[in-house]
Amino acid sequence: VQLVESGGGLVQPGGSLRLSCAASGFTFSRLGMNWYRQAPGKERELVATINSAGGSTNYADSVKGRFTISRDNAKNTVYLQMNSLKPEDTAVYYCNARSGLYYSGLIPRYDYDYWGQGTQVTVSS
8 A cells, every 4th residue: 555645845925736645555436535734843633635536525724715635536646735825834744545434442443544654845935
């Protein structure tokens, strides 16, 4: 299983970037996909989610209206279009593939839970 992110970099405030995550080694079209980010000294946070068919998306309040998640199941790729970037968007962005939620006691677990290596996004003038 591989998830390979690309598209990160340095951008000025107000600019745009498009992240891509290419998946292999599993049936991409069966898993929901997520983008997380982690800024220095902060916990990893969920940024955006998309269901397996691509018909349902959700966003963190901090990025709603600026970021768009999409997927191309024919290309086994998920995207994150980021517009109107702010310095507080600076973080390492991670692609995540996940399915089969269950609970071990009160702890959520997943049958499938795959992560990419991350791509750095820096928003600075």
